Amino acid sequence: MIVEKINGDGSVKTEKDLLFAFSMMLPTFRGIKPVSGIEGLSSPRGFTVMDKHPQNPKDRNIFAVGVGVAIPPMGPTPVPCGVPNTDVKIESMVTATAHNIGALVRGQGPDRVGSWKAVCLADFGNGGIAFVSQPQIPPRNVNWSSSGKWGHLAKYGFEKNFLRKLRKGQSQPCYENLALKTLGIDKLKQTTHG
Numbered sequence: 316m317i318v319e320k321i322n323g324d325g326s327v328k329t330e331k332d333l334l335f336a337f338s339m340m341l342p343t344f345r346g347i348k349p350v351s352g353i354e355g356l357s358s359p360r361g362f363t364v365m366d367k368h369p370q371n372p373k374d375r376n377i378f379a380v381g382v383g384v385a386i387p388p389m390g391p392t393p394v395p396c397g398v399p400n401t402d403v404k405i406e407s408m409v410t411a412t413a414h415n416i417g418a419l420v421r422g423q424g425p426d427r428v429g430s431w432k433a434v435c436l437a438d439f440g441n442g443g444i445a446f447v448s449q450p451q452i453p454p455r456n457v458n459w460s461s462s463g464k465w466g467h468l469a470k471y472g473f474e475k476n477f478l479r480k481l482r483k484g485q486s487q488p489c490y491e492n493l494a495l496k497t498l499g500i501d502k503l504k505q506t507t508h509g
């Protein structure tokens with residue numbers, strides 16, 4: 316594999332040959348075809364455009380959540396870079412969306428906004444890392460990370476818990492609610508409605 320190191324203006328600084336065996340490359344993220352190329356609905360890469368509610372500004376019946384939403388870049392980069400998305404942040408978008416669709420059905424306007432907090436566990440085999448970023452996009456109130464064998468055990472426990480929830484059709488059992496509340500990881504930003 317030939318990799319290029321680039322300068323700030325996007326020009327190639329150096330090239331390097333790397334051994335390519337059992338390697339993995341992540342291709343650029345894109346939205347899906349059914350919502351791509353529609354003026355006002357999708358970005359040039361096919362991500363769905365939404366506001367903070369997260370509702371499409373042009374077609375108010377469309378909400379978008381997850382890795383498929385268009386999040387504006389933090390600033391200019393030499394090559395196009397997306398803003399990372401994580402599951403807890405997405406759950407906060409989903410929570411806001413569910414409340415806001417409910418409000419629309421009741422004839423009110425959408426007023427809930429996801430907190431976009433990130434909690435991540437990465438398993439490295441014998442160990443692992445965890446980090447908390449609140450909110451995920453700076454400026455942040457909380458920046459915390461730690462690593463150790465417990466990281467591996469925590470991800471193992473998380474997977475067991477996650478699969479159990481899927482089997483039972485539960486989204487957030489009371490013990491999880493309590494744990495997130497203790498850590499101060501709420502899914503919604505405080506609004507006039509709490």
Ligand SMILES: Cc1cc2nc3c(=O)[nH]c(=O)nc-3n(C[C@H](O)[C@H](O)[C@H](O)COP(=O)(O)OP(=O)(O)OC[C@H]3O[C@@H](n4cnc5c(N)ncnc54)[C@H](O)[C@@H]3O)c2cc1C
Pocket residue numbers: 347380381382383400401402403404405433434435436437
């Ligand atoms: C190894 C790994 C570890 C991670 N660890 C963490 C972590 O510790 N904490 C954290 O917060 N986040 C973590 N993430 C990120 C998190 O998993 C993702 O951000 C999250 O799952 C994205 O959710 P989503 O619903 O937007 O997309 P997905 O979970 O990818 O769901 C999209 C679904 O759409 C389906 N689909 C795709 N195309 C079509 C189509 N044309 N028609 C119908 N269905 C379609 C797919 O099959 C899929 O089921 C991790 C991700 C990975 C890969």
